[in-house]
Amino acid sequence: MSTIAELFGDEISDIKQRVKSEEEIKKYSTNEDLGEVKRSIYLLKKGYQSQKITSSMEIWDEQMQMQCATSFCKEDVVKLMNNGNQVKLMEECLNILLNADITHEDFVNQWIEVFKKLVLYIPSESIKQLVIKRIIDLPSLKQQYPWRRVGFELFCGIIDAKGEEILKQDNNILKIFSSMCVDTNWKIRKQAAQFLFQYLQPLHQMKKKSRHSNKEDDTPKKKEQLQQSILPEVVKVTKTRFKSHFHDIVVELAHDEEILVQMDGVELMTEFLSVFKKQTIESDYIPNVDKVLKKALDTVTVDEIRLRVTQYSGKILDQLQKCQMAHKNEEMMMDFFKQIIRDKNPEVKLKGVYNLPCFVMNYLNYKEGNFEVFEDIYVDLLRDETVNKNEIKKILSASIHETMALIPYSQSLGNIGDCLRKLMIESNKEIREVFSYNIDKIIRYYVKEQDFQVHMQLVNKSQTAISMGQSALSGGKEQGYKNSKAFQFQTEDLSQSNNRIGTGQKQNRKNVFRWEDDSQTIQNSSSENKNQMVRLQDYVDIEYVPEENMKEFYYSKLLDDILVLTKAIFNDKGCWRVQEQFIYSFANQLGNFNAVEIFENLGSQLIDLLKYGCDQIKNAAALFVCHMINNQYKQNRRINLIEMVVNEFGKSASYIFRKSYITFCSNAVKVFSVKTFKQYFMEPYLALCTDKIVEVRQRFLQSAPMIRPYLEHDIDLIL
Numbered sequence: 001m002s003t004i005a006e007l008f009g010d011e012i013s014d015i016k017q018r019v020k021s022e023e024e025i026k027k028y029s030t031n032e033d034l035g036e037v038k039r040s041i042y043l044l045k046k047g048y049q050s051q052k053i054t055s056s057m058e059i060w061d062e063q064m065q066m067q068c069a070t071s072f073c074k075e076d077v078v079k080l081m082n083n084g085n086q087v088k089l090m091e092e093c094l095n096i097l098l099n100a101d102i103t104h105e106d107f108v109n110q111w112i113e114v115f116k117k118l119v120l121y122i123p124s125e126s127i128k129q130l131v132i133k134r135i136i137d138l139p140s141l142k143q144q145y146p147w148r149r150v151g152f153e154l155f156c157g158i159i160d161a162k163g164e165e166i167l168k169q170d171n172n173i174l175k176i177f178s179s180m181c182v183d184t185n186w187k188i189r190k191q192a193a194q195f196l197f198q199y200l201q202p203l204h205q206m207k208k209k210s211r212h213s214n215k216e217d218d219t220p221k222k223k224e225q226l227q228q229s230i231l232p233e234v235v236k237v238t239k240t241r242f243k244s245h246f247h248d249i250v251v252e253l254a255h256d257e258e259i260l261v262q263m264d265g266v267e268l269m270t271e272f273l274s275v276f277k278k279q280t281i282e283s284d285y286i287p288n289v290d291k292v293l294k295k296a297l298d299t300v301t302v303d304e305i306r307l308r309v310t311q312y313s314g315k316i317l318d319q320l321q322k323c324q325m326a327h328k329n330e331e332m333m334m335d336f337f338k339q340i341i342r343d344k345n346p347e348v349k350l351k352g353v354y355n356l357p358c359f360v361m362n363y364l365n366y367k368e369g370n371f372e373v374f375e376d377i378y379v380d381l382l383r384d385e386t387v388n389k390n391e392i393k394k395i396l397s398a399s400i401h402e403t404m405a406l407i408p409y410s411q412s413l414g415n416i417g418d419c420l421r422k423l424m425i426e427s428n429k430e431i432r433e434v435f436s437y438n439i440d441k442i443i444r445y446y447v448k449e450q451d452f453q454v455h456m457q458l459v460n461k462s463q464t465a466i467s468m469g470q471s472a473l474s475g476g477k478e479q480g481y482k483n484s485k486a487f488q489f490q491t492e493d494l495s496q497s498n499n500r501i502g503t504g505q506k507q508n509r510k511n512v513f514r515w516e517d518d519s520q521t522i523q524n525s526s527s528e529n530k531n532q533m534v535r536l537q538d539y540v541d542i543e544y545v546p547e548e549n550m551k552e553f554y555y556s557k558l559l560d561d562i563l564v565l566t567k568a569i570f571n572d573k574g575c576w577r578v579q580e581q582f583i584y585s586f587a588n589q590l591g592n593f594n595a596v597e598i599f600e601n602l603g604s605q606l607i608d609l610l611k612y613g614c615d616q617i618k619n620a621a622a623l624f625v626c627h628m629i630n631n632q633y634k635q636n637r638r639i640n641l642i643e644m645v646v647n648e649f650g651k652s653a654s655y656i657f658r659k660s661y662i663t664f665c666s667n668a669v670k671v672f673s674v675k676t677f678k679q680y681f682m683e684p685y686l687a688l689c690t691d692k693i694v695e696v697r698q699r700f701l702q703s704a705p706m707i708r709p710y711l712e713h714d715i716d717l718i719l
Helices: 002-018 022-031 036-046 050-054 062-072 083-098 105-118 124-135 145-162 164-169 171-180 186-199 202-208 220-228 239-254 259-271 278-297 303-322 327-340 346-354 356-363 370-382 389-406 415-424 429-446 449-461 463-473 506-511 532-540 552-571 576-588 595-612 615-630 635-650 655-671 674-680 682-690 694-710
Strands: 513-515 522-524
Touching: 062 105, 083 105, 083 124, 105 145, 124 145, 124 164, 145 164, 145 171, 145 186, 164 171, 171 186, 171 239, 186 239, 186 259, 239 259, 239 278, 259 278, 259 303, 278 303, 278 327, 303 327, 303 346, 303 356, 327 346, 327 356, 327 370, 346 356, 346 389, 356 370, 356 389, 370 389, 370 415, 389 415, 389 429, 415 429, 415 552, 429 552, 429 576, 552 576, 552 595, 576 595, 576 615, 595 615, 595 635, 595 655, 615 635, 615 655, 635 655, 635 682, 655 674, 655 682, 655 694, 674 682, 682 694
Parallel strands: none
Antiparallel strands: 513 522
């Protein structure tokens, strides 16, 4: 001992100075006239053992006990205790709970949270011996509701923490839980349904596991994870346990006489509908769903219930569809939806709009008359003037392309197409952002055969006007049947339209020629269009194109609104990401439109973006300009545009514009053929490899890996 004292004397003296005696600890714990909070802070700062704190908690006042519970609920506090201290703290926790003033809900709930944290780390055998015996009478009907609620929370905490392990050791736990699910107080039954919603979630994973998933994983990685894991994995529910016990409990909750409990029961059964047999679904699920839906539509029902049912009605329909029972229950679901989508409460209506895509997907084409029903719904929603009108329009804008995709090609878009065009010219910035991501899909699904055929009938009637125009311009010589671009009756002179941003041609273009249903005579109804024959001449000399390519006629109706949308998006300041996405999406569908009109309305803006935009915008604008050039109908137009790009960018005195030309070439190889690229763009591109500005040469090197496959020979670069 003397040797140890000699070696570690200083350290031992220091330890003795820092550690208080047992009497002093007792003094500061019980007799010293400090405040409860100050006393606790003093003890915790000195780092005294947890048992010294826990042994004195019972004599503290409620405020101090509340602060202590809050501390124990912090992350890792309970986990870092040794097992002995965890057990002692559990005993004190139960003492405090069982002697608490049950009317102080916040205090009781805080200590329930401490209990739930402790039960994670205490072995099941200790829980069975030390905990369950003390709380087994709490959920009894002999107790008042507040105490039964506490008992329910404690038993649910045990079941959730230990799962199948504790249920196998003590059958009484499951019996107690089953009795709580049929408690006389509906609030406890409602809590049971909400607890099962979370507890039974592993059932979803069971359906996804393969037949080999039960094999033990002995890989080193798995062993390392197990060694590092403090808490073992808990098996909460098995298929056998669900079928033998929880199945009937869930069904019983769905049948509950209290509507608030029944709603939770139906939602619970909906969540796990795939694990129930078809017979059970038809006998126990569908009738209860019908009751809940009808109750929600009852005029005396509070909005809270109607809002809740509307919110998960889409989930109900989705689960029915997975079980192949959606069509069988179409009348029940559609009767509910048709009323809820027109509810006077704006919040209820908004929840219905969120579920609109689900109902459209399942019932749009199910039976005759449903299409007209959804047409009316779209029209009514677009007229909405409630506080949520902008949010409703935003939701419609985000999903309308899905509706268009479901409409058969042989059918007309009808009023849904009109709603689309109205949404596209909305002034709301968020709606424009939605369209920037979906415009390519909208264009793809826009043309329907029935609409196109009706439009083509009008085109055929216009041949008289074409013949008249050709005769006047060609000295009476007959011309053949031409491309659809010849029928785009514009309203302004070319020289005037080059300066336009956006479009003002919509009304004029539609009114230049008007025809009667029973007449082949075309009447000029435009008082402003003095140069329409000049515009017509610009389109006359075009190659022959098959009729199936003439859908551009119908797209021209959509183009007016796209141009309005484009102008608004380009004018939104600080929204370059939205602009970039829109340009990319629109560029991919550019071949469906009149490229001449696209250039006249957007050409100057796209060129400016290629000159002055940020790098991301320049890249998108370059791709758009490439598509715009490639889709011109006349060779001389293409040549003029190519020369403009080469002169204004490739041979520009501004090094920034020359960098933009390299960006253009990087996108040109994605659009043009190798022959076209080499003929028109390669020479000025290669000249930039020796540019006097280092940034241009760097940009050239960055683009070379993409463009090099288009070069005939390797180029020796001298930088």
